[in-house]
Amino acid sequence: MARSPSGESVLTRVDRVLSCFDADNTTRTASEIARHAGLPIATAHRLVNELVSLGYLERTPGRRIRLGVRLWELASRGSRALGLREAARPVMEDLHAVVGHHTQLAVRDGLEALFLERLSTRGGSRNIIRVAGRLPAHACSSGIVLLAHAPVDVQEQLLASTHPRFTDRTPTDPTTLRRLLADTRRRGVVVADGYITVGATGVAVPIWGPRDDVVAALNVVVPSDEGNAPAQISALLAASRSISRALGANPRLDADLTSMPT
Secondary structure, three states, X not given: OOXXXXXXXXXXXXXXXXXXXXXXXXXXXXXXXXXXXXXXXXHHHXXXXXXXXHOOEEEOOOOOEEEOHHHHXXXXXHOHHHHHHHHHHXXXXXXXXXXXXXXXXXXXXXXXXXXXXXXXXXXXXOOOOOOOXXXXXXXXHHHHHHHHOOOHHHXXXXXXXXOOOOOOOOOOXXXXXXXXXXXXXXXXXXXXXXXXOOOEEEEEEEEEOOOOOEEEEEEEEEEHHHOOHHXXXXXXXXXXXXXXXXXXXXXXXXXXHHOOOO
């Protein structure tokens, strides 16, 4: 594979170009892409032109650059997210109607929670998450659930890392995090009050796959001052059972979910 004088492969540079786009920066100029990707302007222009010709990027009427539909097309064909979203969406809609608060589906990517689906509520508690958005896993309820069921080496990586603190309640101390993960595994649910946003409480439960592993987390975000976060747990567990069954979860795990504390 062709490499630049710095030793980077073409794919590495393409990844840096595509990674310039996020929820807050959906379009950029070629010069902005060069600056954010750390590439020479001529290299950035060449890569952008090639990616546009292949459909991975596209130009807006104002000659700015945005992600192209070719990326969505390819991702939709084989991504693990597709099956999860298809199985979870109807159940999430029912759950959202019952609880009346933001309802979200996330998977773990490294030490981050990646949100695949979100049903929002007008006038609900403040929530910074968007579909395809990410949060540090230690700071949100979905992330805590996913980390609690992650391999030991991932948990040790978390405990050995330095973590950003979003509020006074964000768990960052290794001893606190270790205890929190163990408690979440034991109880099958976590209530994260004000971990990432003051006044918002996340409540999350695991979703199980056919190999007795946790493949995703389902959570709702409720206003902290309502004091009714525990009331959401039964509805969340019922939704988790439905989604886990749709994904082919082991019947034994389904029975275990039924016996979890509420």
